[in-house]
Amino acid sequence: MKKIILILATILAISASADAKWWIFGKSNDEVGLKYLQINKIPVDETGAKIKLFKETLGPDGTLKLNGKASVGKSAVGSIRISLDDKATWQDLKFADNGTFEYQFKPETGKTYVMYLEVTDTAGKTNKVEETRKELTLSEENIQAKVRETLDALFAAYDSENLSAFMAGVGENFAGDKAILERAVKRDFDALSNITMRYAINNVAAGSQGRVFVSITYNRMVFVNKSGASSQDTGITEFVFDSKEGKLALYSMKQPLVFGLSDASNVATGEVAGNTASNLVLDETGDIGGGMQTVTHTCSGTFPSYRFSTGEKSCGPGLDVWFYDWTSGIGYSSPTQSKGFSKSLYYLTSAEVKDLAGYAAAGSIAVVTGNAYCFHLNAEFYCVEPVSMPSATDETVTFKVKKF
Amino acid sequence: MKKNAALLSALCLVFCAQVARAENEFHASNELSFTNNSVTGAGKSASSLTEGLNYLEVLNLYGSGKTARGWNYNYTAGAKATDDLRNDAKKVSLTNIQGRAANGVHTITAGDVFESFSQYTLATSLKGGSYRFMKDGTKLPEVTAVMGWAYPRWDSVWKDPATRAVSRQAAGLRLKQNVNDGFWAGLSAVSARDTGRINATDPLYNAKNYALDFNYAPMPGLTAAGEYALSDMDLSASAGAARTSSKGNAARIELVGDADPSRVSIEYENVEPDFFSALGAASPDRRKVKTKWRYKYTKQITLTPGLLWYRNNLDGAKAAGTTRNWKPEISAAIKKPFSSRPYSFADLSYKFDRKYGAGSSGADHYMNVNYRDRLGALDSDTNLGYTLYRTKTAVRDAKEVNFNTSLNSRHQLKAIVLKPSVNLGTWYSKDELADETDKLYEYSLGLGLEAPDAALTGDLRFGQNMLRKSQAGTDDSTKSFAAFNAYWRPKLMAKLNDSAIFLRANLNDFSFSTASRNFREKSVTVGINTSF
Numbered sequence: 001m002k003k004i005i006l007i008l009a010t011i012l013a014i015s016a017s018a019d020a021k022w023w024i025f026g027k028s029n030d031e032v033g034l035k036y037l038q039i040n041k042i043p044v045d046e047t048g049a050k051i052k053l054f055k056e057t058l059g060p061d062g063t064l065k066l067n068g069k070a071s072v073g074k075s076a077v078g079s080i081r082i083s084l085d086d087k088a089t090w091q092d093l094k095f096a097d098n099g100t101f102e103y104q105f106k107p108e109t110g111k112t113y114v115m116y117l118e119v120t121d122t123a124g125k126t127n128k129v130e131e132t133r134k135e136l137t138l139s140e141e142n143i144q145a146k147v148r149e150t151l152d153a154l155f156a157a158y159d160s161e162n163l164s165a166f167m168a169g170v171g172e173n174f175a176g177d178k179a180i181l182e183r184a185v186k187r188d189f190d191a192l193s194n195i196t197m198r199y200a201i202n203n204v205a206a207g208s209q210g211r212v213f214v215s216i217t218y219n220r221m222v223f224v225n226k227s228g229a230s231s232q233d234t235g236i237t238e239f240v241f242d243s244k245e246g247k248l249a250l251y252s253m254k255q256p257l258v259f260g261l262s263d264a265s266n267v268a269t270g271e272v273a274g275n276t277a278s279n280l281v282l283d284e285t286g287d288i289g290g291g292m293q294t295v296t297h298t299c300s301g302t303f304p305s306y307r308f309s310t311g312e313k314s315c316g317p318g319l320d321v322w323f324y325d326w327t328s329g330i331g332y333s334s335p336t337q338s339k340g341f342s343k344s345l346y347y348l349t350s351a352e353v354k355d356l357a358g359y360a361a362a363g364s365i366a367v368v369t370g371n372a373y374c375f376h377l378n379a380e381f382y383c384v385e386p387v388s389m390p391s392a393t394d395e396t397v398t399f400k401v402k403k404f
Numbered sequence: 405m406k407k408n409a410a411l412l413s414a415l416c417l418v419f420c421a422q423v424a425r426a427e428n429e430f431h432a433s434n435e436l437s438f439t440n441n442s443v444t445g446a447g448k449s450a451s452s453l454t455e456g457l458n459y460l461e462v463l464n465l466y467g468s469g470k471t472a473r474g475w476n477y478n479y480t481a482g483a484k485a486t487d488d489l490r491n492d493a494k495k496v497s498l499t500n501i502q503g504r505a506a507n508g509v510h511t512i513t514a515g516d517v518f519e520s521f522s523q524y525t526l527a528t529s530l531k532g533g534s535y536r537f538m539k540d541g542t543k544l545p546e547v548t549a550v551m552g553w554a555y556p557r558w559d560s561v562w563k564d565p566a567t568r569a570v571s572r573q574a575a576g577l578r579l580k581q582n583v584n585d586g587f588w589a590g591l592s593a594v595s596a597r598d599t600g601r602i603n604a605t606d607p608l609y610n611a612k613n614y615a616l617d618f619n620y621a622p623m624p625g626l627t628a629a630g631e632y633a634l635s636d637m638d639l640s641a642s643a644g645a646a647r648t649s650s651k652g653n654a655a656r657i658e659l660v661g662d663a664d665p666s667r668v669s670i671e672y673e674n675v676e677p678d679f680f681s682a683l684g685a686a687s688p689d690r691r692k693v694k695t696k697w698r699y700k701y702t703k704q705i706t707l708t709p710g711l712l713w714y715r716n717n718l719d720g721a722k723a724a725g726t727t728r729n730w731k732p733e734i735s736a737a738i739k740k741p742f743s744s745r746p747y748s749f750a751d752l753s754y755k756f757d758r759k760y761g762a763g764s765s766g767a768d769h770y771m772n773v774n775y776r777d778r779l780g781a782l783d784s785d786t787n788l789g790y791t792l793y794r795t796k797t798a799v800r801d802a803k804e805v806n807f808n809t810s811l812n813s814r815h816q817l818k819a820i821v822l823k824p825s826v827n828l829g830t831w832y833s834k835d836e837l838a839d840e841t842d843k844l845y846e847y848s849l850g851l852g853l854e855a856p857d858a859a860l861t862g863d864l865r866f867g868q869n870m871l872r873k874s875q876a877g878t879d880d881s882t883k884s885f886a887a888f889n890a891y892w893r894p895k896l897m898a899k900l901n902d903s904a905i906f907l908r909a910n911l912n913d914f915s916f917s918t919a920s921r922n923f924r925e926k927s928v929t930v931g932i933n934t935s936f
Contacts, residue, residue, distance in 0.1 A: 036621055056480055062468055067540075164774070176685075176687055179710070198491075202557040209520045252685040266690070273598075285795075347493065352565065352566055379605050387449045
């Protein structure tokens with residue numbers, strides 16, 4: 001109890017010395033002002049001083065709509081005026097008896113409109129006009145260019161492990177929770193180094209409420225600090241961005257995640273439809289799993305073998321697959337089936353791997369280094385890409401492996 | 405020039421010029437780039453670059469107009485072509501296509517349709533169509549209907565073998581009513597049905613979500629918003645799994661008081677484990693309370709304390725038990741901490757993570773100090789962080805220190821601006837359990853250049869990242885890198901809305917204690933982007 005009293009007393013003492021009183025949230029009902037103001041249905045409280053709009057987020061008529069309500073306490077509204085040229089000229093607005101008003105205009109691309117609103121009651125008292133200042137711009141950029149700029153900034157901040165720069169691109173109302181994402185990304189940075197990520201946009205859709213949907217194909221390479229090893233993965237994922245102050249801010253991410261791998265279940269809100277590929281995950285200890293792993297295994301006097309589900313290595317047959325030393329091939333036993341692709345594991349899509357056409361229970365498959373070979377066993381799909389095969393003189397195999 | 409890229413570029417030039425004459429407004433942008441990558445060294449298989457010469461062509465169109473009957477319309481379309489399979493599994497693909505028409509009351513959209521209903525029901529885009537009725541100045545509700553497929557890309561719609569996905573058909577209806585000036589409420593119903601399983605084990609959902617959401621602003625600066633949603637989901641039988649059904653609910657409410665000097669927010673969220681939203685954004689099995697108070701204590705000092713608490717296992721069904729998280733934090737942003745230094749700025753923060761239950765117990769501390777200042781002609785930005793990870797029992801016991809500092813300056817030599825910069829950083833991690841130490845050192849030097857008269861900008865950066873590990877059997881590594889970017893906007897192209905010719909060159913050299921892992925990447929990209 002003493003502690004609580006002490007904390008309260010300290011807070012009160014600090015508050016007393018403050019410039020402003022923390023408990024004052026609202027304004028007096030008698031003040032002349034704006035009860036609310038929306039620009040294209042977005043409350044201006046959520047926008048900030050500069051509002052950049054994109055053609056794709058305006059209505060088909062290309063107009064920008066303002067609607068609001070003047071508040072004058074017990075008095076009545078005398079006039080409402082708007083200026084779009086930094087107070088050089090003013091235009092009277094029509095308003096209803098209760099103070100509601102609407103205004104719309106068609107902004108020119110690239111031009112900045114410095115907007116003020118002035119409310120005057122019948123006694124001649126006006127609102128604080130300076131507080132209504134907004135800079136409105138209709139961007140010359142298309143929304144896809146803005147998406148690329150935003151994604152470039154997020155990926156660059158993540159690659160350079162700059163937490164504050166990365167979080168600057170995340171919205172306050174991030175659906176998975178911004179605080180959880182921040183901790184998860186911090187843990188990512190402590191676990192990984194030399195992060196290299198690239199992406200290409202698959203799909204962009206601008207929608208209502210200024211939100212933008214983005215689907216990307218990404219590929220990344222990371223070094224794991226704990227083991228010193230590198231790991232890679234690729235996939236398709238989705239983001240939703242909010243449009244605020246001319247910037248796009250991250251609103252939600254789906255699995256597979258590209259950011260916040262250390263707490264994927266809390267950071268992601270949903271999963272890309274049909275995503276079942278194994279993608280990178282970081283556990284509590286900083287170890288990495290999923291994605292594409294490179295495995296090197298050496299035996300003596302017999303060929304190396306490997307179990308997909310556990311990563312177990314052995315020498316001689318018995319595990320899921322084995323790498324022959326007398327011929328360039330991979331052996332496996334029934335009921336496992338295999339299918340070969342004439343391209344790298346990197347380029348395989350989940351759909352291709354899971355297409356059962358072409359899988360055969362032949363017992364062995366001839367391989368070429370650099371190509372991918374997939375195995376269907378226990379209702380799971382695993383693919384390997386041999387980097388180097390064993391020989392009679394050197395029973396060492398190096399291969400990449402990925403679960404789909 | 406590769407065929408697909410040339411075709412898209414030519415399409416842009418011919419089609420765009422034709423349409424531009426016919427429409428009220430038309431814009432197009434196009435970017436064509438060629439990249440040559442080479443990877444050498446025994447460990448080259450670790451590289452994520454595609455070797456050889458590849459192209460990437462991105463085209464976007466936008467147009468708008470008005471019909472004689474008073475309907476306004478606009479459309480957007482975009483396409484991409486590449487022969488680098490790491491950029492895309494498809495050589496040519498449609499990136500976006502949308503058409504909208506509205507007459508002031510009715511709005512019809514087709515193609516990429518992104519109607520945000522509410523967080524728990526519909527917060528993703530569909531390939532399909534939507535209709536909206538909204539008549540301003542009346543008491544009639546706003547009505548939105550949407551129908552389509554939730555594919556991540558257009559190629560999935562036409563079942564391309566490389567990009568096909570489970571087909572998720574979606575339909576939704578939303579009514580939104582302004583009750584009075586500061587209060588609106590919305591009712592949403594959304595259905596998602598999966599078909600077209602690719603793999604025998606693919607989950608197929610048949611889910612319905614219903615939600616009531618609202619926003620209430622009783623006075624300037626104070627807002628209450630919330631949502632209550634129900635889900636009814638069937639998961640069809642698949643290989644190795646029987647059919648299951650579940651019903652759940654989710655609720656969230658947020659109160660925000662925002663007017664100087666304070667912004668106070670309080671959030672509560674409860675998402676049941678069985679709540680399922682195929683098209684919304686939700687983290688199932690989470691009860692969360694979050695508060696944040698941003699307080700401008702003085703004109704120079706802003707304090708932001710906050711608390712986040714959440715737990716899982718809301719139905720008590722997890723055999724491992726419940727995990728609870730406490731995440732209090734406080735930060736202080738101080739302008740001019742030293743009154744004699746007008747550009748000084750300090751940001752201090754402390755964050756604490758407490759996680760316990762389900763056989764685990766962790767207490768992590770994050771402390772960070774950031775200081776920015778202008779020292780003569782130099783802008784400096786310095787960051788010092790300390791993290792203590794403690795996860796019992798014998799899971800993680802480590803302390804980490806990171807330090808970064810950057811110095812930037814700007815010098816004008818006649819018509820040329822030079823921007824030299826230096827970055828230094830180190831990261832130190834001590835694993836108490838393994839008694840091992842990891843150290844990372846990094847530095848880079850940069851030089852930016854702006855020559856407005858020549859319409860040229862560029863920057864050069866090079867440096868090294870060195871990871872040094874004490875643990876036997878693990879590799880030390882060094883990455884040496886150099887990067888050069890240049891953008892040239894000749895006068896002719898400047899008339900085309902900032903169009904530019906660009907060059908990007910990168911060199912990354914990775915060396916390890918195990919020499920067979922060494923490799924070197926070289927990448928050069930040249931491209932041109934135009935827009936009008």
